[in-house]
Amino acid sequence: MALKRRKKDLTFLEKIYIPEIAKGLALTFKNMLKPKFTMQYPEEKFIPPPSYRGRPVLVMENNGVERCVACGLCSRVCPPLAIEVQAAETEREKERYPIKFEINMLRCIFCGLCEEVCPEEAIVMSKDYELAFTNRGDALYGKDKLLTPVNQLQDRIDFLRNYK
Amino acid sequence: MPKFVLDGKEIEFEQGQTIIQAAKKSGITIPHFCWHESLSISGNCRVCLVEIEKMPKLAIACSTLAAEGMVVYSESDKALSARNAVMEFELINHPLDCPICDEAGECKLQDYAYSHGSGESRFNEEKIHKDKRVPLGPLVMFDGDRCISCSRCIRFCDEIAKDPQLTFIKRGDRITIVTYPGKELDNPYSMNVTDICPVGALTSRDFRFKARVWELSSTKSICNGCSRGCNINLEVRNNQVLRLTPRQNEDVNSFWMCDHGRVNTYKFINAEDRVDSPYLRRGGTLTRSGWDEAFAAASSELKSYSKNEIAFIGSSFATCEDNFLLSKFATQIIGTKHMDFMPHFDSGFGDNFLRKGDTAPNSLGAKTVGIFPGKGGLDLEGIIKSVKDGQIKAVFLMEDNLIALRPELKEIFSKLDLFIVHSSNFNETTEIADIVFPASTYAEKHGTIVNFEGRVQRLRPAVATFDVDRALEGMSLSRWDKFGTKFDSWAEGNKRDARSSWRILAGLSGAMGHKYRYGTAEEVFMDIAKSISAFNGLDYEVIGELGAKLKLDSVSKPAIA
Helix, strand or coil: CCCCCCCCCCCHHHHHCHHHHHHHHHHHHHHHHCCCCCCCCCCCCCCCCCCCCCCEEEEECCCCCECCCCCCHHHHHCCCCCEEEEEEECCCCCCEEEEEEEEECCCCCCCCHHHHHCCCCCEEECCCCCCCCCCCHHHEECHHHHEEEHHHCHHHHHHHHHHC | CCEEEECCEEEECCCCCEHHHHHHHCCCCCCCCCCCCCCCCCCCCCCCEEEECCCCCCEECCCCECCCCCEEECCCHHHHHHHHHHHHHHHHCCCCCHHHCCCCCCCHHHHHHHHHCCCCCCCCCCCCCCCCCEECCCCEEECHHHCCCCCHHHHHHHHHCCCCCEEEECCHHHCEEEECCCCCCCCCCCCHHHHHCCCCCEEECCCCCCCCHHHCEEEEEECCCCCCCCEEEEEEECCEEEEEEECCECCCCECCCCHHHHHHCCHHHHCCCECCCCEEEECCEEEECCHHHHHHHHHHHHHCCCHHHEEEEECCCCCHHHHHHHHHHHHHHHCCCCEEECCCECCCCCCCCCCCCECCCCHHHHHHCCCCCCCCCCCHHHHHHHHHHCCCCEEEEECCCHHHHCCCHHHHHHCCCEEEEEECECCHHHHCCCEEEEECCHHHCCEEEECCCCEEEEECCCCCECCCCCCCCCCCCCHHHHHCCCCCCCCCCCCECCECHHHHHHHHHHHCCCCCCCCCHHHHHHHHHHHCHHHCCCCHHHHCCCCEECCHHHCCCCCCC
16 A cells, blocks of 8 residues: 655644644634623523514513414414414404413424414514423413513514514 | 307206306306305306306306307406406405404305405405494304305295395495394204305304314214204314214205204213213212223123013114114023113104204114014013013113103112113213213214114214224324324313223123124124115115115104104
């Protein structure tokens, strides 16, 4: 077997390594003095931009009532079948409301189709990315966990109006 | 046969048929709202406009008679632009509330708006508002905004239900539908208007907002509300029956079914009081037991009586298969001649349209497959009398709540030493039973029933139990059934440990040491077809979706027909 030769031999300075080590250390020291990007999570939280798709939530109007009319389109369009809606009648002008609205966060894939299909702007993707459960039951998010005041979701709603 | 040309295709028709009828016969559907096969022609929706050669203007296909050599275009530019214009006109005052409308998914206006609409509205003015959420009757809700004034509901009440209750009032775009003063829409067939309403103006108050229609699986079955045996679809979500809708069968019920059948015959299937395993009476109370334990108990108890001390009561609610095996069990294994079933007759229920006075679905079938007293055996009244006298000590009752119908029997039957009952729900009769077997309802089993005129029709399972598996039995699946797992609360619902009565009897026959080897209801039926002349030549394939007539001259008609 023929010996394979390097295309170019190392120079003397490269062979003794010291200048290269000094170069590397110089870069390190330079960056030590530059502004830091590391985020001290979880003490410090990342606040995503409005385009971010966190967990889906239901929009709650200022009077404490959900916008959702339980049409079931989100449930129909949901690719992993994460959403279950049960409608019921109310005395309000929009005669239909969800008596049960459950998202199985183990099934949800954060695709945002539910938000896209919603005719009432009632389900939107929030900025919440902190999801951890210790059993299957905890991953079922009912209306109590999903309803979010509209003012907390305003920037996502504005984003959707611009780009949807 | 005379012919005309529709969209370049030659179509045969009979003299007197309209274009839309002839087209439908040949499998071409011309869009329509107000036209309905079974109702008179009204011609007010204008959506079926077609172009006919040598006619100066477009004509409506629903009222134009087909004629020899006619050349009709239903998809020409002129016809399509007219259809689009009509759609735009229909949609001017129609609210855009499909998300809250129960009709969404089975709405003709929605379908045609999708296929023929322009996709955009040029109407910027305020829509006309009419009354919403008006209860027209106990079972039907009216939404004036959504109505497109096709008058199908009015014609249905006048012509089919023969009880004029609805009418138009006002004119032009303010036209709306009301009941006549002092009347409400309460005829026994009122809910059919919710089926024929092409939009969501008339909706069922019983089904209101319970589910979206696309979530339901649909199974072809037969109504068990009376001996007419109307063909129906059982619509199920999460293993719960949510509504029944009529299925067209011109020999039985055409497009219709009665309100009693529609709202009163499915709730017990979903009820909380279902019998969910065999029960044995121990120390005065019914306690849950296993199947083998219950079979062993029933068989050893039955063996301790002589054959003349035991009577069997079949059921006009159970299938032919169930009754056939009960009759076989009684005569072959027990050897008793005391056998009959309870007639359910309500003279106030019948009418001259669909409803029959015999309010059980399978009286004729029960009788035909052998539920009648043997030679010298006791009939129902005889059995009751002998129970009273103490001559009959044990009664085996299948799927009938005798005591609800005749409360005086409670005291008499309490005297029995052994009372074995097949029942789907806990009721007045199971209260005094010694052994209760959980019976599947008509929505949970394969089987056949025979209607009042001897038409044998098929039941198919729509609700899964431990006995019938949704996937293995080839039951209809909704998307939820297909992809759900046992960890999803919406997938499998409440599955009960109930069995078809024939399967319970086959199990019990094993414990009695004389095993019936039937694996499926179809095998039982094959045996019926072999051994009972009226059923000769029939099988599940022949019965199909629309049923088949029995050869009934060989059987005496039951007295209660």
